[in-house]
Amino acid sequence: MMASYNNNSGGYMDYSFDNSINNTNTGYAKKPLGEQTMRPLTVKQIRTAVSPQEGTIKVDNSNVTQITFVGVIRNIQELTTNYVYTVEDGTGAIDVRKWVEQSETPEEADARRTLLVDTYVRVNGRLNSYNNRISVVAHSMRPIVDFNEITYHFLDAIQTHFLFVKPGSSVHAPRNDAMQIDGPSSVNNIRDRVSQAIKDYDNSPEGANIEKIFQKFQGMHTKSEIEDAIEFLMEDGQCYSTIDPNHLKSCLS
Template sequence: MGSHGYRCRSSPGESSFSPYEGKSKRSRILCMMPCTVSQLRSASEQKDSFFINGLEINQVSVVGIIRKYKPYVAYVVYTLDDMTGAPLDVKQWVDLEDASMNGYVIPPGSYIKVVGSLRSFQHQRSLVAFSIRRLEDLNEITSHMLEVVQAHLLNNSSSCSAVKNKYMTKENLSNANDLTAYGFTANQNQVFNLIKSCSLAEGISVQNLRTALKYMSLYDIRNSLQFLINEGHIFSTVDENHFKATY
């Protein structure tokens, strides 16, 4: 069925909706959605928004191998291939003229995980990366593909909205138990909740995290921060010691 004919019923008794009937009625994936390159290339597009199986996607994660890269002054473009379709360009903003960034570019042949947002310019799709990290264990490729299959099954279940409300909505990610179910440890969960609850423009500082989490060592806090950055859940703001949630 074409994307324009897609309908999803939230729960018994509720009216059905189309993803193109207005933003207030759209079903959106507000957290990170695992995808393949093929899915991103075939996603339907409507007014700068992209849809997979009728669901508007926000952030996505992709795993693949770098075939080549092209450096520019302010960013690097990687060609990412996950063998599900034609490779996809991934743009990562970085100042290559900064001496501290020497050796920052990841070489071809490396397997990476990218967290980012899909964009289209002059009919050419690319992924703007929030986070790129090299895989330490190739089992992560299998794990990612299983997550892609799980997300696909959840999105296409007959009770899709009920399932999405339980597993894939922004509100649910604020729940400690569900965060742990998503692979967060107890420490990562607590650090993320504090960062997410901070309303300051510059985000929360490491010092404030230490004050609030007196029972947690600085080492554990830093490890949790690194994990959350790598997975695309948070980002640094004014400096390397202030952080905000990405959603």
């Protein structure tokens, strides 16, 4: 069972992985799952989304409009009617547009002032496509106060990805899809060792320092080999950067 985010409470609502059930009370067909629910995504997934036709955006070959993701604000551009936030999550960066209402209440203004550079935020919004360029318009943005939420989000995004590309699969199941990049066993061993080294820092708020990982495997693996392993783990959704690109935390339980 997957979960969608409730914008009002921040919690979850269960829904069935079935986009063909009709509503017997109203007589209309439900919208496809991707359009009806809020998809947890990474910035890389957002940036690689495709728009095969006007008004349609696909991730994992499924229609999607409402999305949620987490990241850190790297830049803020204040315009007349809206703010543009550059948000980065370790897999990439994307601009998020947040419109400012003329009738903004004092509470809304106070909430907006908490969105500062280097602040980790949760973004709930909508994907738009114009001239084959995907953009994000935020319905809401709020600071993250519990950093476990970052880990939970990445795990949720990974699990949701597999439910769409392989219904019934799990993040631990063997996979042969396009996300898998197989190589020699020695390469896989390096990745496993680096992944475990990152996971050893689960109790640290900042995560593992990459320099510490280099030192740990000095004489065993070259710096280039470790960097390649880290790049693979990040692209595969197994880890993410925290306070800066040189600190990593594992997404694996």
